[in-house]
Amino acid sequence: MRSAGTHWVLLLLPFAVIAALWIAATLERRGGPGFVRRNGAVVATYLLLAVGLWALVMIVLPQISMVELSFRPKLPAAQMGGPRDVYTLENYRYFLFGSTVSTAHWNVTHLHAFGLTIVASVLVAAFDFALCYPLAFYMAQSAPPRRVRLLLLLLIAPYWVNEILRAFAFRIIFATSGLLNTLLLGAGVVAQPVDFLGLDVGMYAGLSYAYLLLMVFPLYNAIESLPHSQIEAARDLGAAWWRIHLDVVMPYARPGIASGCTLVFMLTSGALAAPLVLGGPRSLWFTPIVYDRFYQAFNWPQGAAYACVLLLACVGFVLTVLRLSRLSLGQITR
Amino acid sequence: MTADVELDRVSVRFGGFTAVEGVSLKIEQGEFFSFLGPSGCGKTTILRTISGFVEPSQGAVRIGGRDMRGIGPNRRPTALIFQSLALFPMMSVADNVGYGLRVRGVGRRARRATVERLLALVALSDQGGKRVDDLSGGQRQRVAIARALAVEPQVLLLDEPLSALDLKLRQHMRTELRAIQRRVGLTFIYITHDQGEALTMSDRIAVMNRGRIEQVGDARSIYEAPQTGFVAGFVGETNALPGRVVAVADGEAEVATALGRFRGRNPRRLMAGVAAVLFVRPEFLHPGGGENECAAEAVDLAYEGSVTHLALRAADGTRLTAQLAAAARSAAPAPGARLRLGFAARDAIVLPPAATDA
Structure with missing residues (x-):
C-alpha cells in the first residue's frame, strides 16, 4: 500500500490551493475593487470553493496520481508498498525500447502508432478547418439569421446522439455491405465493394466528424465579430475574394482558428470511440494501445506512462504552434 | 468639363422597397459633390451603386463614359471611405495605406514610396509603423483617406466619414478634406445628413428625399432659392x-x-x-x-x-x-x-x- 504520508498530502492539497486562491484574491483587492468586494463575501467564497474543488478534485489530483503511478513498477497487489515498490523509469523505457527480451532496438510498433496519431490528428484538425471555415464564414457573414438558426440546429442535432452510437452509425455507412458501398455498386461506380474500414476511411471520417462542432463554433464566433465593412473595404481596394480571406478574415479570426484547431487536435489525438469502433485491422491509433495497457495487459503504471507521454506531446505541440503563430493562451480562450 | 460620373435614370429596388427612384445626374471631373438628405432617403444606396456593391435595378451608372454594369467594386475606378472607416486592425498604418497596391501586385519598394508620399499628404509621416488602434479619431480618418487615395481612383466616395468625430474635430476635418480635395484634384462624392458639412464643403449639392432628388445646386441656391418645400424645410x-x-x-x-x-x-x-x-x-x-x-x-x-x-x-x-x-x-x-x-x-x-x- 502507499504510505500514509502520500494520502495526507493528497487530502490537504485542495485546502492548500484554496487558501492560495483566497490569498491571491485578497491581494488583487489592492488595485480597485477586488474580487471579494465585487462579488460579495458569500458568492466569492462559493466561487473559490467550487472552482477550486472542481479544478483540484476533477483535474489536478487525478493527473498527479497518474503521473505518480507512471513512475512505479507493475507489482502484484501483495507487493505494493513493499521493498520492490520503488520509483523507476521502466515504463518510459518500455515505450521507447520495448520489452527487454525483444531483439529490436526500438519499440517500433508503439512509436509508430504514437507518431501516426500525432500526424493524423494534425491532418484531421486541418481537414476540419478546411471543411468548417467556409461554413462558418457563410453563417457569420452572409446567411440571413433564419438560415443561420436552421444550420446551427442541423449541426447540433446529430450530437444529441451518443458518441459511441455515432461511431457505429459510421460503421454501418462504411461497412463492406454498408450504405455507401450499396450506393456505389448500385450506381455502377465500382464493381467490387470497397473496404472502407480496412482502408481506415471510416476511422478518419469518424474522427473528423467527432469534434466538428468544436471547430465550427470558435470560427463562427471569431468571424461573426468582423465588421462586414472590412470585407467590403478590401474588395473596394481591389482584392480578389481569396485575398480577402487570406489578408482580412483569417488574420482577424486567428484566435478562433487557433482555438478550434487546438481543441480538435487535442481531442482527436485522445479519441477512443472512433478508433476502437471504426479502426481497421491494421490501423494503429495510440489511444487503443493506452487502453490495452490498462485493461488488456492490466499494467496500470505502464498505461499511465503512455497517457503521460501523449498528454505531454500534445501540450508541447500546441504550445509550440501557439508560440509560432504569436498567440497567447489567453487570446484563444476569449 | 467632362462628366466623370453619370447616373442615367437609376432606380434601385430591394424586394418591394424602392430605395432610389429614377435618379439622373452628371457629376463633373474634379467636383466636390454632396448628397444631402435624412437617413433612409437613399443617399447611401446611391453611393453603393456608384462603388459597385449594389447593381441598379434600372438605368445605368457610367464612370468616365464607361458603363459600369457587371463590373465589381474591386475593378471600378472608385475608392470608398466607409462611415466606420473599416481600417484593418491587424495591419500597421503603412500596411493599411499600401494594401490596395499590394493586391495589385505593386512591388515592395514602389509601394513604400507611394505610402510615404500619401502619409506625408495627410500629415502622418512618422506614424506609419503604428497600429491603427493607437491612433486618434482624426488620425484614423486621415489614414482612411490615404488608403483610398493610394489606389489612384478616378472618384473618391465618402460615406458620412465625419459622423463619428466630435464637433471640434469634425469642423477641422471639413477644411482638411476640402484642402486635400483641392490638392489631389479628384472628384469627391460625399454623403451626409449634416447640412453644415454639405454647405461648407461642396461645389454642388443634391438634396434627396424618399429616393428622389429634390434639387441640385450650389450651397447658395440650395439655401437661398429652394425649389421644393422639402428642401426649404430640411436645409437650414x-x-x-x-x-x-x-x-x-x-x-x-x-x-x-x-x-x-x-x-x-x-x-x-x-x-x-x-x-x-x-x-x-x-x-x-x-x-x-x-x-x-x-x-x-x-x-x-x-x-x-x-x-x-x-x-x-x-x-x-x-x-x-x-x-x-x-x-x-x-x-x-x-x-x-x-x-x-x-x-x-x-x-x-x-x-x-x-x-x-x-
Whole structure:
C-alpha cells in the first residue's frame, strides 16, 4: 500500500490551493475593487470553493496520481508498498525500447502508432478547418439569421446522439455491405465493394466528424465579430475574394482558428470511440494501445506512462504552434 | 468639363422597397459633390451603386463614359471611405495605406514610396509603423483617406466619414478634406445628413428625399432659392406658414395664412387659388415692422453667443422662431412680451406643400 504520508498530502492539497486562491484574491483587492468586494463575501467564497474543488478534485489530483503511478513498477497487489515498490523509469523505457527480451532496438510498433496519431490528428484538425471555415464564414457573414438558426440546429442535432452510437452509425455507412458501398455498386461506380474500414476511411471520417462542432463554433464566433465593412473595404481596394480571406478574415479570426484547431487536435489525438469502433485491422491509433495497457495487459503504471507521454506531446505541440503563430493562451480562450 | 460620373435614370429596388427612384445626374471631373438628405432617403444606396456593391435595378451608372454594369467594386475606378472607416486592425498604418497596391501586385519598394508620399499628404509621416488602434479619431480618418487615395481612383466616395468625430474635430476635418480635395484634384462624392458639412464643403449639392432628388445646386441656391418645400424645410431653420395663394404679381405671390396675408417670392409661378406654404428663415424675421407683419408673444430666449434664438407663439398657437444677430441683441424682448414681427417679401419664398405622403 502507499504510505500514509502520500494520502495526507493528497487530502490537504485542495485546502492548500484554496487558501492560495483566497490569498491571491485578497491581494488583487489592492488595485480597485477586488474580487471579494465585487462579488460579495458569500458568492466569492462559493466561487473559490467550487472552482477550486472542481479544478483540484476533477483535474489536478487525478493527473498527479497518474503521473505518480507512471513512475512505479507493475507489482502484484501483495507487493505494493513493499521493498520492490520503488520509483523507476521502466515504463518510459518500455515505450521507447520495448520489452527487454525483444531483439529490436526500438519499440517500433508503439512509436509508430504514437507518431501516426500525432500526424493524423494534425491532418484531421486541418481537414476540419478546411471543411468548417467556409461554413462558418457563410453563417457569420452572409446567411440571413433564419438560415443561420436552421444550420446551427442541423449541426447540433446529430450530437444529441451518443458518441459511441455515432461511431457505429459510421460503421454501418462504411461497412463492406454498408450504405455507401450499396450506393456505389448500385450506381455502377465500382464493381467490387470497397473496404472502407480496412482502408481506415471510416476511422478518419469518424474522427473528423467527432469534434466538428468544436471547430465550427470558435470560427463562427471569431468571424461573426468582423465588421462586414472590412470585407467590403478590401474588395473596394481591389482584392480578389481569396485575398480577402487570406489578408482580412483569417488574420482577424486567428484566435478562433487557433482555438478550434487546438481543441480538435487535442481531442482527436485522445479519441477512443472512433478508433476502437471504426479502426481497421491494421490501423494503429495510440489511444487503443493506452487502453490495452490498462485493461488488456492490466499494467496500470505502464498505461499511465503512455497517457503521460501523449498528454505531454500534445501540450508541447500546441504550445509550440501557439508560440509560432504569436498567440497567447489567453487570446484563444476569449 | 467632362462628366466623370453619370447616373442615367437609376432606380434601385430591394424586394418591394424602392430605395432610389429614377435618379439622373452628371457629376463633373474634379467636383466636390454632396448628397444631402435624412437617413433612409437613399443617399447611401446611391453611393453603393456608384462603388459597385449594389447593381441598379434600372438605368445605368457610367464612370468616365464607361458603363459600369457587371463590373465589381474591386475593378471600378472608385475608392470608398466607409462611415466606420473599416481600417484593418491587424495591419500597421503603412500596411493599411499600401494594401490596395499590394493586391495589385505593386512591388515592395514602389509601394513604400507611394505610402510615404500619401502619409506625408495627410500629415502622418512618422506614424506609419503604428497600429491603427493607437491612433486618434482624426488620425484614423486621415489614414482612411490615404488608403483610398493610394489606389489612384478616378472618384473618391465618402460615406458620412465625419459622423463619428466630435464637433471640434469634425469642423477641422471639413477644411482638411476640402484642402486635400483641392490638392489631389479628384472628384469627391460625399454623403451626409449634416447640412453644415454639405454647405461648407461642396461645389454642388443634391438634396434627396424618399429616393428622389429634390434639387441640385450650389450651397447658395440650395439655401437661398429652394425649389421644393422639402428642401426649404430640411436645409437650414425655417418658419413654415401654410395657406393658399390669393394673388400673384411681379414674381411674387400673396398667401393667406392663419397669421394673415403675406407676400413672398414665387419661383415656381404658383397660380392664385392653389395651396402653398410660405417659408421665412429665422434670421429674416425681425421685431418691428416690415412689408409683412404679424403679432406674436415671446416665449423663450436662447443665447448662443453670436446669435440669440427667440421662440415665439402667434395668436393662433403657431410657433415661430426668430434669430437676432449680436448687434441687434438690445432689441430682444423679454419672455412674455407681445411684439410685432416683420419680414421683407424678398426674404420669404412661396412653394408648393411638400408631398410627404405620396
